[in-house]
Amino acid sequence: MKLTADANKFGPFAFMAAVLMTAAMVSAEEDVVTIRQADMKAMAAAAKTISGMFKASTTYKASEFKWAADTIRDRSGGVLSAHFASAADSRQSKAGPNILEERDRFDRIANDLRDYAVALDAAAQKNPGPMTASMRMKPGEAMGSGPFGTHVRNEDELSTMAAEHAFHLMLQTCTTCHTRFRME
Numbered sequence: 001m002k003l004t005a006d007a008n009k010f011g012p013f014a015f016m017a018a019v020l021m022t023a024a025m026v027s028a029e030e031d032v033v034t035i036r037q038a039d040m041k042a043m044a045a046a047a048k049t050i051s052g053m054f055k056a057s058t059t060y061k062a063s064e065f066k067w068a069a070d071t072i073r074d075r076s077g078g079v080l081s082a083h084f085a086s087a088a089d090s091r092q093s094k095a096g097p098n099i100l101e102e103r104d105r106f107d108r109i110a111n112d113l114r115d116y117a118v119a120l121d122a123a124a125q126k127n128p129g130p131m132t133a134s135m136r137m138k139p140g141e142a143m144g145s146g147p148f149g150t151h152v153r154n155e156d157e158l159s160t161m162a163a164e165h166a167f168h169l170m171l172q173t174c175t176t177c178h179t180r181f182r183m184e
């Protein structure tokens, strides 16, 4: 009898605690969705900045180019992966349910993005003045990604690649991930 009385006494508190905890969990899920979508938008803006400089090379400014590359670097790789760590069933999210099943592939693409961003950062540091010819793709240079797709095979390959080429592969990396892991 005493037990029942206690249960009744504490029941409402336990219930309230459960409600509060659920609310906290839901808002944490929404927060992570908001953060990752904001990160994606920031990366899109950064990519646009870089793209603009390749289109009109006289607008190239090493510091801005580097800042844009770093914006992507700091939001890709492990940071990006960690924002897709749980199957948050959030209504505003377009994340595919296959991310958790194909974790390795998702993480690898996120890391490729980071590798390209690091390469672009290095290119900006190497070219503090005007945009140099070495940053541009040579006429006729294959823009495609070859038989291995956009996956970064090794650092050597990346460091000898023209920045413009790395940038194109970076954009393809965005698309590769969206095609597979983002729902329309």
Ligand code: HEC
Residues within 6 Å of the ligand: 033, 036, 037, 038, 040, 041, 043, 044, 045, 047, 072, 080, 092, 093, 094, 095, 096, 106, 107, 109, 110, 113, 170, 171, 173, 174, 175, 177, 178, 181, 182
């Ligand atoms: C490893 C996978 C992956 C990579 C790489 C990636 N994205 Fe995304 N992106 C996603 C997923 C998944 C979503 C959906 C997120 C959601 O709605 O929760 C998304 C959403 C977006 C959105 C929509 C954001 C919104 O407000 O809803 C934009 C814009 C975007 N990405 C741009 C980019 C750009 C630009 C790049 C490359 C520089 C990039 N993404 C690279 C997986 C990726």
